[in-house]
Amino acid sequence: MANSRVLYWFRTDLRLHDSPALAAALDLKPECLYCVWTWDPHYVYRARVGPNRFQFLLDCQNDLSASLTKLNPKQKLLLLREAPQTLFPKLFKAWRISHLVFEKDTDAYAKDRDETVTRLAREAGVEIVVRMGRTLYDPDELVKKCKGKPTMSVTMVQNAGKQIGAIPRPTPAPTSLPDPGDTPLDFEQEQPAQQPDINDIHRNDTEKSYSSGISGPGSDFAPPTLQELGLKPATTPHRGGETIALRMLDSIIANEDYTATFEKPKTAPTAFEPQATTLLSPHLHFGSLGVREFYWRVQDVVSAYGRRASQPPTSLTGQLLFRDMYFGAQATLGYSFAQTYNNSHARFIPWHLPSHISPDSRLITGGYAVDSPTAERWFQRWKHGRTGFPWIDALMRQLRLEGWIHHLGRHAVASFLTRGGCYVDWERGAEVFEEWLIDHETASNAGNWQWLACVAFYSMFYRVYSPVAFPQKWDKEGKFVRRYVPELKEYPVKYIYEPWKAPLADQRKAGCLVMGEEGGTEGEYATYPRPMFDFAERREVCLKAMKNAYKVGLYGNDPRVLDGSWRKL
């Protein structure tokens, strides 16, 4: 369209390839194109974002900015540090914008934000162009085809998908870009609020707050550094950016056997360097990899491979359908999807016994739940990798250090925290994942936690992961534990998953004594905590409690849950 001045708003799509929204922006044949990222306070302040995910985001922004510059030396990613809801009306005017273009986002907060921005754009006479590109199917379309019901299985997604039509092939990356226009910023700036508490543990107290103005120091619109944001340095070895993502995808696709015969349950959660699955999840989260690019590159290998190729749901394309399933469910349920309260599809389970509940009003808990202080203590030990079960501790330490763990590792720690050990609320665990995962995706995180806690999607609560027998199946020698719990490095194979059973002489010989709750040192020895409970005993208690909760059969939107009267049951 002649004379169009387009503001392209990058959010969940930090890439040039496979971007229907960017293609739509360029179809407008703009006279000028502004490529903008707004530093949404919701992300900076309200969400729990640890330094590892922040670093991944900054990597993606820097890589994207460099790619934009390669296509046109005048282009780069313009990073603006203000909420879009207050920033855009000023930009529309100052930069004389005619069109605002972005990729559709069906997350609950994003929907609210985008509705506001759309209204503001209309008021300013700016045309809005929105395109879906984040998932294989538009989650809103899945909802429609499922008649408003949440997608609770991959089969539901497949059936709805058949009605929607073929998954589109990816759009190619642009080969050139128009110039941006002038970028005056001489309007009144909103100063972002001060730091919230939520990220305090990540903040480096000696550093200043993250912002010093709308576009950062020097007004060069550049992505900041973690140091400038006042965050502790990242510890993850996994780096972000479209360039890396496409390279990773290339090397996966080059291995046709791996790509075509991938079966998730057969991949080892104990594998590291290299891990057993693709590790493309953080790239899908930030959109540094297009999901349709991923899907079609894999599908083309599968189609050529013939009958020995694996099939959904366990195949690689099946994994992407799980992702769509959780996005579809979230699009139906909105904010309540990420919690039990008011969630019509999440079973209500009184995970631990609040101290004000008297022992004779325990119909609903069956009398099996632990008291709150114990639950809190177990939760903290789980979070910090000090449960005394080396398999669980190794996974939690890998998660904190690197920001990614294998899917079955996530199964193990989530089941252990909830219905297979501690009987602590899944929402507490989901919060830790939100903070530490580099691939944290609200829909996938909440949905998978519900699955593992057996509150939705899955109900076989009697299938519990043993923290000893399960890892032994994959890694008899305990290489994974030795890597992430280095104090146990010298333990004999026989005791690597149950160090508390090692005779004292063996403990001394291995240089690590099993004692206390904290770990640390004792004289010349390192120490590793005793297990925080007898797992076999806890498994029985949890099974009885889950059976009872299923029998009572409350859901998150039951009036007795909403008004708290479940406590009197």
Ligand code: FAD
């Ligand atoms: P691959 O096995 O290579 O799969 C390819 C892609 O398919 C992944 O990159 C991912 O985008 C998608 N995928 C695979 N399995 C799932 C699944 N079960 N649910 C949704 N998408 C899937 N995944 C996230 O992307 N973000 C999360 O916040 C998240 N939280 C989780 C929490 C728990 C408790 C559990 C059990 C799983 C969670 N997952 C989450 C799903 C899954 O564990 C990761 O997507 C996967 O391990 C990422 O590794 P990968 O890229 O090597 O996966």
